[in-house]
Amino acid sequence: MSTVEEESDTVTVETVNSVTLTQDTEGNLILHCPQNEADEVDSEDSSEPPHKRLCLSEDDQSLDDSTPCISVVAVPISENDQSFEVTMTATTEVAEDEINEGTVTQIQILQNEQLDEISPMGNEEVSAVSQAWFTTKEDKDSLTNKGHKWKQGMWSKEEIDILMSNIERYLKARGIKDATEIIFEMSKDERKDFYRTIAWGLNRPLFAVYRRVLRMYDDRNHVGKYTPEEIEKLKELRIKHGNDWATIGAALGRSASSVKDRCRLMKDTCNTGKWTEKEEKRLAEVVHELTSTEPGDIVTQGVSWAAVAERVGTRSEKQCRSKWLNYLNWKQSGGTEWTKEDEINLILRIAELEVSDENDINWDLLAEGWSSVRSPQWLRSKWWTIKRQIANHKDVSFPVLIKGLKQLHENQKNNPGHQLPENKCGSGLANTNSSSGVQHVQIRVARLEESTGNAPSPMAALQIPVQITHVSSTDSPAATVDSETITLNSGTLQTFEILPSFHLQPTGTPGTYLLQTSSSQGLPLTLTTSPTMTLTAATAPSSPEQIIVHALSPEHLLNTSDNVTVQCHTPSVIIRTVAAEDISSSVTQTELAVDPDIQSADLTDPPDTLGTNTFPDDIHQSKLSDEEQSAYSEDDASKFSSRNSRELMDGVMVRTEEDASLKQDEDSHSDLPSTYVTEDLGSPTIEEQVDQPTIDDETVLIVPSSHGFIQAADDIDSESVLPLTTLTDPILQHHGDGSHIIGSSLGSPDSEDSKDVEDLVSCH
DNA sequence: CTCTAAGGTAAGGGTAATGAATATAT
DNA sequence: GATATATTCATTACCCTTACCTTAGA
CATH class of the missing domain: 1.10.10.60 (Homeodomain-like)
Incomplete structure (x- = not known):
């Protein structure tokens, strides 16, 4: 089975003109299409803008339960240069009941002149809207009547990304270093068309873009708390x-x-703290009076809170609103208490909506007739807290999040009060919280950013997926059958966090290993895989959890030498790799035992370095520098030789992180039980389940025979980490070198992350 | 001078995150 | 009863839209 081939087969890209297709670090495909070429091919009449048609076809043989969702935006590079770029984001939604056989998605990409009548792909109105500076009702009505729709509300990360890259392009094209020059210093005339240009691809009114940019670049914004x-x-x-x-x-x-x-x-007359009964009564009276409603009527909208606050007298408009929507309205209308069942219901009902974007949820509708829901706004905040049970909720797509939550609650339902297996690391991982039920193999997906140090090397690899088969473990052995396959869309580097103790064993399939774990603690391993590797995570009925690691395609198996690099700094880890010829034996070749009580250093990337920050001065991402990598060798050099990540090319790197979940979840201050979910792109794979011997509590890191045994002593100091180990798979020995990919992902320094690297120790 | 696009302001409804207080479990 | 933990309530920094106003240039 080759997922690589599946993916590249399922998405075929036809272009009329010669184009360059590259992929950025976010998995976006970028189509570079020069105007002159387009003219030649597309249209003899230069007055007629050329049609550029990008055809994406979907072969559903392997994606029978997924629906591709492709958004396309066109971005002009500059006024003079009539070429443009198309940024295409392809995601696959989880939609089990929707099998679109032979779906062919056609996307027409046109030049601005034709913006008004483009194909029905959702992007047609984009430009019309984003190129219009409209704030009046008439303007809006006019556009609405023409069938235009546009996005409102909070900007998504994707939108901000588009905006940022538009700005960057604009700056580049004009040789301007700092956008603030344009925004705050230039005259209207000098910055003519700036906002129009950067609004491309955004389905927002020009005015909204303008506001957003001003806020973003105003350094007097985001100053923080008032002293x-x-x-x-x-x-x-x-x-x-x-x-x-x-x-x-x-x-x-x-x-x-x-x-x-x-x-x-800060109204002078404002009280703070708990509302008195008198105040509450007054608030209720005022609300009903101003909205012409009766006590008991549900009022959640159309209230002028400024007017209410004025009449209440002792509270600000915000206080009034908050009190009403989060409590009083519900209390007045005889609401019932919110229960655990309600919580599960909420998840299920949201899942039923089958929306791909959280912004598409109609909270008013959802809250309707639900007695324990205090208000749509309250329900939404409730959802927010539920969402945070997934530690990496920011990193996964909405359907994936829903799936993860469903699974989480399913587990909780099935195993109320279930205690997790031994937690020897004592890491305080959020998802091991006893009240949250069981979490099994939870693989966190995080993408390392492409290094900025290297040339903007177009990623040759298009959407090379990594597959993870995740078998959820419940107490019932039958659960093994209920496996789910997770296909990760990864052209570049993927980072997985898996459980702290595990070992690799051959499964009988060449190039396939079973990574077996003995703890449910979703902690400190980060598996960085090459695009050609498949990770299969499964949980045997009897526990421990297992993750199968294998190469994706036979060619790769035959032609490459895949190194499996394992680095951990957790105590008690067993990693085994076995030669292909040796598959059946699962013989330990190299063994490294580590003191289980070692406390490891923190290798965690702060979540914001993974791309959630949206501000210009914060767009640096986590990267590993060569210098930093070379620092590995300083650590425990006597036992382990260092290894530059660039050499790891097609390998799997397992990196441990201490308390990863807590760090990753630093934005959720309330230590909610959290779990990780994985990107699940829904490609089903049948993974052979191999009986695996249950490993005992002692964990051993086993490194490949080719380099001999390395036995770690128990005296590894508590600050040091377990070694980075290169496990060379003989089966994969002639694997092609893809080092530029990983190299570009790890090549640049970032002070924020230097700690990561300093803690890395490698050996082979 | 008029018209209009672009830029700008104030008000107010809103969200997301945090902090404080309270309830519940150990 | 003391302490730890979870949950709820309250606050606040920041976001976004709306409804206007202003200005420069055609």
């Missing part, structure tokens, strides 16, 4: 300047909207 001194000064300035927010802001070093917002919060 008491600032508040005092603000009060004075307010008296002096009234509502001249710009002046007040300038005096305080804050943005105008920031000081305006802050002033809204």
Whole structure:
């Protein structure tokens, strides 16, 4: 089975013109299509803009339960240069009941002149909307009447990415270093068309883009909490300047909207803390009065909170709104308590909606007639807290998140009060919380960013997937049958966090290993795989969990020498690799035993370095530098030789991280039980289940025979990590070198992450 | 001078994250 | 009863839209 082939077969790209197709680190395909070529081929009449047709066809043989979702945006590079880029994001939604056989998605990409009548792919109105500066009702009505729709509300990460790359392109094309020059220094005339240009591909009114950009680049924004001194000064300035927010802001070093917002919060007459019964009663009266409703009626919209606050007298509009929507409205209308069943119901109902984007959820509808729901807004915040049970909820697609939550609650239902197996590492992993039930093999997917140090090397590999088969373990042996396959879309590097103790064993299939774990602690291993590797995670009925690692395609098996590099700094880890010829024997070739009580250093990347931060000065990503990598050798050099990641090309690197989940989840301050879910692109794979001997509590790191045994002593100091081990698979020995891919992913330094690297120790 | 596109302001409804208080479990 | 942990309630920094206003240039 070769998932590589499946993927490349299922998506065929036809272009009319000669184009360059590259892939960025996010998995986006970027089509570079020069105008002149397009003209030659497409149209003799230069007045007629050329049609560029990109045809994506879907072969569903291997994707029978997935629906591809492809969005396309066109981005002009500059005014003069009429070439443009198409950024295409292809995602696969989980939609079990939807089998689209032979789905062919056609996308037409047109030049701006034709924006108004383009094919029905969802991007047709984009430009019309994003090129229009409209704020009046008439403008909007006019566009709405023409059938245009546009996005409102919070900007998604994807949108911000598009915006950022548009800006970057604009700057590059004009040789401008800093966008703030344009935004804050240039005259209208000088920056002519700036906003129009950067709005390309965004289905938002130009005005919205403008606002967003101003906020983003205003360094007086995001200043943080107001100090008491600032508040005092603000009060004075307010008296002096009234509502001249710009002046007040300038005096305080804050943005105008920031000081305006802050002033809204500080009414002199405002009480704080718990509401008195009298206040609550007053609030209820006022709300009903102003909305012409009766006590008992549900009121969640159409309330002028400023007016309410004025009448209530003792609270600000925000306080009033919050109190009403999160409590009073529900109490008044005789609401019932929110239960665990409600929580499960919520997940199921959201799942039933089959929306691909969380923003598509109609909370009003969802809340309707649900007595324990206090308000749509409240329900949404409830969802937010539920969502955070998945530690990496930010990194996974919405359908995947839903699936993960369903599974999580399924497990909780099936195993109420189930205690997890021994937790020898004592890492305090969120998902091992006893009240949250069981978490089994949870593989976290994180993408390492492409190094900026290297040339923007177009990724040759298109969507090379890594497959993970995840068999959820419940107490019933039957669960093994219920395997789910997870296909990871990875052109570049993938990082997986798996369980802290495991070992690799051959499965009988050449190039296939079983990575067996003995703990349910979803901690500290990060598996970085080459595009040609498959990870199969499974849980045997009797536990321990197993992860099968194997190469994807026979060619790769035959032609490459895949190194499996394992690095861990957790105690008690067994990793075994066995020569292909040796498959049946599963003989230990090299053994490395580590003191189970070793406390390892922290190797975790902060979550924001994985691309969640949206601000210009924060767009650096986690990378590993050569220098940092060379630092490995300093660690425990007597026992383990260092190995530059560039050499690991087509290998699997297992890197341990301490308390990864906690760090990853640092934004969820309440230590909710968390679990990781994996990107599940739904490609089914039948993985052969091989009987595996249960490993005992002692874990041993076993390294390949080709380099001899390396026996780790028990005296590894507590700050040191387990060695990075290169496991050479003889089967894969002639594997082609793809080092540039990993090299580009790991090549650049980033101070934030230097700790990561310093803690790495390699050996082979 | 008028018209209009582009830029801008203030107000207010909203979200997401955090902190404080309270409840519950150990 | 003390402590730890979870949950709820309250707060706040920041976001986004709406409804206007202003200005520069055609």
